[in-house]
Amino acid sequence: MNHDNRTAVSFEDVSKSFGAKKVLSDVSFQVAAGEALCILGRSGTGKSVTLKLMIALLKPDSGKIWIEQDEITHLREEGLSRVRRKMGFLFQDAALFDSITVYENLALPLIRLTKKPQDEADFIVDKVLRQVGLAADKKTMPSELSGGMRKRAGLARALVLEPQILLADEPSSGLDRITASEIDELLLQQKAERQTTLIVVTHDVHGARRIGDRFAVFDHGHLISEGTAAEVEHSNNNIARELISLTY
Amino acid sequence: MKKVLEFVGEVTLFGFRVITDLFSPPFEAAQLGRQLAEIGSRSVPLIVASGIALGAVMTLHTRSTLITFGAEAEIPTVQSLAFFVEIGPLVAGLLLAGRVGSGIGAVLANMRVTEQIDGIESLSIDSFKFLVVPRVVACVIALPLLTLFMDFSGLLAGFVAEYASSHISFHLYIARAFAAVDWVNFIPPTLKTAVFGFIIGTVSAYFGYTINEGAQGVGKAATNSVVLSSLLVIVSDVILVKCIAFAFPGTAL
Numbered sequence: 072m073n074h075d076n077r078t079a080v081s082f083e084d085v086s087k088s089f090g091a092k093k094v095l096s097d098v099s100f101q102v103a104a105g106e107a108l109c110i111l112g113r114s115g116t117g118k119s120v121t122l123k124l125m126i127a128l129l130k131p132d133s134g135k136i137w138i139e140q141d142e143i144t145h146l147r148e149e150g151l152s153r154v155r156r157k158m159g160f161l162f163q164d165a166a167l168f169d170s171i172t173v174y175e176n177l178a179l180p181l182i183r184l185t186k187k188p189q190d191e192a193d194f195i196v197d198k199v200l201r202q203v204g205l206a207a208d209k210k211t212m213p214s215e216l217s218g219g220m221r222k223r224a225g226l227a228r229a230l231v232l233e234p235q236i237l238l239a240d241e242p243s244s245g246l247d248r249i250t251a252s253e254i255d256e257l258l259l260q261q262k263a264e265r266q267t268t269l270i271v272v273t274h275d276v277h278g279a280r281r282i283g284d285r286f287a288v289f290d291h292g293h294l295i296s297e298g299t300a301a302e303v304e305h306s307n308n309n310i311a312r313e314l315i316s317l318t319y
Numbered sequence: 320m321k322k323v324l325e326f327v328g329e330v331t332l333f334g335f336r337v338i339t340d341l342f343s344p345p346f347e348a349a350q351l352g353r354q355l356a357e358i359g360s361r362s363v364p365l366i367v368a369s370g371i372a373l374g375a376v377m378t379l380h381t382r383s384t385l386i387t388f389g390a391e392a393e394i395p396t397v398q399s400l401a402f403f404v405e406i407g408p409l410v411a412g413l414l415l416a417g418r419v420g421s422g423i424g425a426v427l428a429n430m431r432v433t434e435q436i437d438g439i440e441s442l443s444i445d446s447f448k449f450l451v452v453p454r455v456v457a458c459v460i461a462l463p464l465l466t467l468f469m470d471f472s473g474l475l476a477g478f479v480a481e482y483a484s485s486h487i488s489f490h491l492y493i494a495r496a497f498a499a500v501d502w503v504n505f506i507p508p509t510l511k512t513a514v515f516g517f518i519i520g521t522v523s524a525y526f527g528y529t530i531n532e533g534a535q536g537v538g539k540a541a542t543n544s545v546v547l548s549s550l551l552v553i554v555s556d557v558i559l560v561k562c563i564a565f566a567f568p569g570t571a572l
Contacts, residue, residue, distance in 0.1 A: 128437050152443040159441075166438035168430075180442040183345075232442075 078137065079104040079236050079268040080125055085134030087120055094120050096292045097134070102285075104139075104235070107262055107269040109279035111314050112289035118272040119163070121289070122238045125270065126158055127151050138236070156184065159234035163241045165225030167213035173200070173224050174209035177231045184232065195231065203227045203257060219250035226257060236268040237261060243275045255281050276315060288314055329529075334521045337455045340448050350453035358419050358454070359461035363468055365418055366411055370469040373406060374398065374476030382484060391485065395496035398477040403505045407470035409556050412515035415462055416548040420523040423454050424544030427527025428537040436528070451528055455520030462516035463509050470509075503567040511559040515552045522548040 080102040087095040094117040102108045110118045123129045124136060127143050136143050138154050146154065167176050177196045181187055187195070200206045203223040208216065216224060222242065229237060239258065243251030255278045261267045262282075273279050279286065286303050288296040288311040296303050296311030303315045378398060385391050427450060430436050439446040478492045523544035530536040 123437070126441050128440055148445065152445075155441060155443040160438070162434050162438060162441075164433060166434040168435055168438070169433075180444065184443055228438075228442075 077103050079106070079139060080270065081135075081137035082121075082124075083135040083137070085124060085131045085136060087117070087124065087129065087131050094292050095124075095131075098289075098292075098294045099134075100287055100294060100297055102268060102270060104268055105262070105266040107258075107271065107282050107284045108287060109283035109285075110270065110272045110287045110289060111274070111276065111279060113310075113314075114274075116289040117292045118289055119240050122160070122240050122270065122272055125236075125238060126155060126160055156232065157234060158236045158238060159229030159232065161222070161226050161229045161237070161239040161242055163244060165213070165221040167221060167224055167228065169213050172210050172212055173205065173216070173227075176213070176224065177209075177228050180228070181231055199227045199231050202230070202260075204253075218245050219247075219253075222246065222250075222254055223257070226254065230261060233265065234267065236270065239269065239271045239273075241272055241274065243273060243278050248277075251275060251278055252281075258282055280315075286315060330522065330525050333525045333529075334517070336447065337452055337517075337521060337524075340445075340452050341456060343448075345448070347449055347453045350449060351456055354453045354457035355461060357422075358415075358457045359464060362415060362418055362461065362465055365414055366465045366468045367472045369410060369414055370402075370407070370472030371476040373410065374402070374473030375480040377401065377406070377473070378477040378480035382481070392495065394481055395477070395487075395492045396499045399474055399496035399500055400504060402470045402473040402477075403500060404508050405560075407466050407473065408508050408512045408515070409552070411462060411466040411469040412512055412519070412552040412556070413549055415458070415465060415516070416519045416552055417545055419458065420519050420544040420548040421541040423520065423523035424527040425537055425541040427451075427454075427524060428530040428540035429527075431528065431530050432533060432537060447528070451524045454524055455517060458516035458520035459513045460516070462512040462519070466509050466512045503563075507563045507567055511556075511563065514555060514559060518551045518555060519548040522551060 078101050082098050082100050084097045084099055085095055086093070086097055098117075098121070110121060112118050120129060124131055125138065127146070131144055134144070138157065141150070141154050143151065143154055167173070168179070171179070174196055177199060178192050181192045181195060182189070196209070197206065200209055203226055205220060205223055205227060208220065208224075213221060213224065226239075226242070229239075237258070242254045242258065246254065258269055258271065259282060262269050269282065271279065271282055280300055283300070285297065285299055287294055288303060288308070290308075290310050295308045296306040298306070300315060303311050306312060378394060381394055381397050382391060385393055385397070427436075430450070436446045436450070439449055474496060478487075478489060481487050481492060526540040526544045526547075530540045532539065
């Protein structure tokens with residue numbers, strides 16, 4: 072597989088099983104730097120597992136995963152830590168630490184990983200919270216936030232270290248169309264302003280078509296179609312054609 | 320049998336990892352402080368209340384027995400030796416296993432289920448060092464201190480119960496209580512609770528941190544944490560009592 076400097080993420084024949092259940096089978100694809108790839112597919116087809124493999128929260132059974140110039144499947148903790156610094160992850164349920172405030176959730180990685188002084192960390196956290204519209208909620212505990220606000224706070228935490236690659240797992244799940252659209256807008260803004268590579272797992276085809284430059288469609292652990300919206304619409308695979316055409 | 324051995328091996332390796340990670344930077348001082356407050360300070364009311372109840376009840380029981388032999392003057396001595404050597408350390412250990420063990424198991428399991436642990440890892444923070452090590456260390460530090468609270472609250476309640484019956488003076492009670500207490504009856508039994516703390520912290524954190532089930536797993540982790548850590552505290556107490564008696568023969572009553 073051709074892996075050059077313009078490639079942000081590359082999967083080479085990656086397979087992953089949980090017990091007897093094979094979740095991914097020999098999956099290969101590439102994402103160029105600055106590109107937005109939306110991963111579509113029915114539930115349980117390995118989309119979220121793909122994201123977790125990218126950030127090495129899971130290890131593949133076989134195959135290689137490249138993040139820029141680093142092959143991460145054999146990296147030890149120090150190497151993984153260096154690679155993860157380039158990435159931000161928006162979890163499906165935001166995964167905010169529920170025992171600390173929104174401000175502390177954002178300041179934690181900033182202070183620990185960048186050794187920035189407190190006043191500079193405060194400035195950055197305030198800036199990112201303003202960006203996602205949560206400036207007034209920085210002293211709020213995550214449990215007191217609504218679903219949409221939690222998602223925004225999760226996005227703010229993913230963005231606080233200014234990642235080159237942003238992974239988002241179902242950014243619009245459980246949200247109304249307007250709030251989902253606001254989250255999509257924030258992702259697009261990040262891509263436009265910082266040339267961030269976006270990899271978004273979603274069931275929201277409407278949102279995906281707004282965000283995505285390219286699409287990867289998964290079914291039963293196989294990558295069944297990949298390309299631009301037009302290419303997937305004209306693919307030979309019925310499921311891929313059906314998924315990319317769905318609008319709720 | 321194979322599963323049991325696998326489990327023992329996993330928990331042992333988990334415990335070894337706590338020890339090795341403890342001595343490698345970064346040191347999680349802020350997290351340790353937070354856990355000491357949670358595990359230590361917030362356990363004090365339970366420990367003191369239990370110590371008072373046990374101290375009073377024990378004096379009432381021993382009084383009725385010792386008075387038959389005309390040995391009621393020995394009540395303070397019996398009370399202090401019983402608390403310092405065994406009741407204080409063991410009961411404090413069991414109470415902490417119940418209160419803190421279930422808490423650690425449930426909190427970490429909940430963090431696993433809600434992807435908070437993955438969230439920490441995704442931020443390049445070592446979740447084991449950040450979440451597990453401070454909790455175990457806090458248990459190790461807090462339990463000997465909580466044992467002192469248990470010992471002295473038991474002794475104080477014993478005095479109140481004895482005063483109600485015999486109007487013994489506080490000075491005389493304390494003089495009799497400490498007459499037979501040597502440092503070997505006090506220091507080694509108190510310090511053995513650091514081992515209990517390590518067991519409680521490690522076992523509870525293991526169940527919470529390694530859970531791979533959904534919401535049901537949270538309850539299971541909490542229950543397993545309490546049951547196994549309480550059991551291991553009792554078993555290790557038997558072993559440690561024997562070790563202390565071997566190392567310091569004067570401690571045997």
